[in-house]
Amino acid sequence: MTPIAVRTGDNGWVTQADRLVDRVAAISRRITDAPEWPAVAAIGLGTAAVIETVVQLEGTGANLSIALLLALASTAPLAVSREHLVLGAGVVAVANLLSVLAYQWTTVAGLVALLAVIYLVGAVIVTGRRQRLKEAAARDESSRLVADTLLEHALRGERARIARELHDVVAHHISMIAVQAETARLTTPGLPAEGADRLVAIGDTARAALTEMRRLLGVLREDAGTEPTRKPQPSLQQLVDLVDDARDSTGASTRLIVHGLVGPLDPGLELIAFRIIQEALTNTRRHAPGAAVDVELEYGADELRLRVRDNGPGRSTGKSGEGHGLLGMQERAATVGGWLRTGPAPVNGFLVEATLPIPRPVSSETVAR
Template identity: 45%
Template sequence: MYTTSTGLAAWLRERPLVSDALLAALLTLAALPIALGIDVAPADGFPPPTPLSVALVVIGCAATALRRLRPFTALCVSEAAFGVLSITGYSQSLAGFAVLIMIYTVAAHRGLAIGVLALAVDQLVYLTVIVTTGGTGIVLVDVFASLVTLTVWMVGRSVRLRRAYLAELRDRAERLERAREADTRAARAEERSRIARELHDVVAHHVSVMTVQAAAARRILTSNPEGAKEALAAIEEMGRTAMAEMRNIVGVLRTDDHAAPAERGPQPGLHELPALVEQMREAGLTTQLWIEGEPRPLPPGIDLAAYRLVQEGLTNTLRHAGPSARAWVTIRHEPGEFSVCVEDDGPGPGNGAKTGGTGHGLVGIRERVALYGGILKIGPRPGGGFEVRARFPLKDGR
């Protein structure tokens, strides 16, 4: 039963003309006995009803069928019917109640200007009736009638303001939801960009080292089988390391709730630079590491950015600087600043591959450094070779 009534109420709310027509029909049916004099006592002092008086009662009550479609027009019709009935002395039946319904409707569904105009029309009709008929002779009755009308009008205005307030809340909630979705999409795009940079750094570094080791193994395969075996073992170990790092990075993209959780490990940082330098030495690149100043903990983002910068710089040196090149990595801790520099003395391949600056690796390094307010310099060294240098500002001495 509850579901049926709820469905009927919702159906009527979606069809206001139907519900208003039902209200008008019920109001008219309730007013007819009084209009026809059936429920009117002779002591009430009303003259016998006429077809005109009955028609006016019906018109005044039936006008409520248009209360939400044309509320001000319906109010004027009800006011006219009520005024004529009052001036001619016939029973108003429920026409006065219909006027109150229309006063409430105009105040609840139209703006303030129309609402004030409706209230003025009602008071004007009431004053006209009082002046024409001499009123009831009791001032308190007239004041009470005006107060009832004003109260109904204020209730309608309150309903309208509350409806507007709720609509604003819903609109604000929708805007916040759209903003949240936009922020989520932006965060996902940023996360995809970060993962792409991480994947590029991992793949470019390890594949470059593996390529160099494979080339060395091929050259010495017949003349130095033991050396070739060591190079192949290094390739195997490098491949496993690369797969482990890629699994950790790509693991955040897994969306299967029933799948096993992805392995988690700390992001690489400066504490892994000795191992990185040793990898490059094993790949055939003479590499040295200097740490200047007193080492102190860095923000995780800067720590990762510095490590990736060194990794990208050494990888580019291994690719392009030539077989006889040497590389230097300098880490400098200073008050309020941290800097990292990767230099080499290689002549390069002679085609400007190192200085183009358009590869994904260098673009990723620029983004990382800029993200933390750092300054990046990439280009040839004054004495020959190539350098990648970055300075990061540190807050509160960190």
């Protein structure tokens, strides 16, 4: 018989058989969720089984006592199905089987009880599987949240260190403004009083800004977990020493290759370029010990390009295995509007490549405008 199809809005065509199955499943769930259903089912089915046994075996000469015992055993264990499901299901199944073997039949109530315990066992198995899946999903979500939190903390610390270093550079510039303003006031012959007052104001403003900058640097050092240092921030002038140190520490070939017209750049840009190369060399020592490394520096008219390549076995660039070094390099490049790419080199090994825009110098005419 072909089931009748029923149109149900946007859900498509659903057969009456599907609707009936869903309804039966819903009713079954409501029944099994009721706390009193095992006892009620056991009493009802047990009574029905006893009556059916008496009716079927009356006048046959069969041992009625054993038949009644089997009838009760095939239904009554439903009463303990919540606490002892496996035991109850086993007794119901065995009692029905013995009834068939002994009398070539079993009660309808016994069969209903058997179907009920089979349903319960299946529901427990399915529910348990769903629960394990839910627990696994919850664990995965918890692990992801923990990893995201740790990553966010790491990024904050890295950004604090970057900001601290760049603020050191800015603080140096501010101090130079104060010094030059004071020097100009004292060494300029015939300087009008109004001009001297303006230079004094410039020096006072620079010193006030420097005080606030030092206060901010103290906070950034606390966030980054670093101690104050009087060493100047490195620049590309120390790049030769950095490459020499890398070569001496690993014993492997480490070359510095420079292209283009070398000239002084913005101190903040040189600091970021130096730190990216430094971190790339550190990662090479950590992940590809003994590998040869080429450090390339290319000066362009509008940008500075960096490439650090080793000939090691390469390594994963996924976030789960990259640590915080690559993320720190990406943060540094983004600070000056540049970009950084990391990944396997064209033939073998690992490549770190960055492009950093060179800021255009600000002319006095632009400032006046």
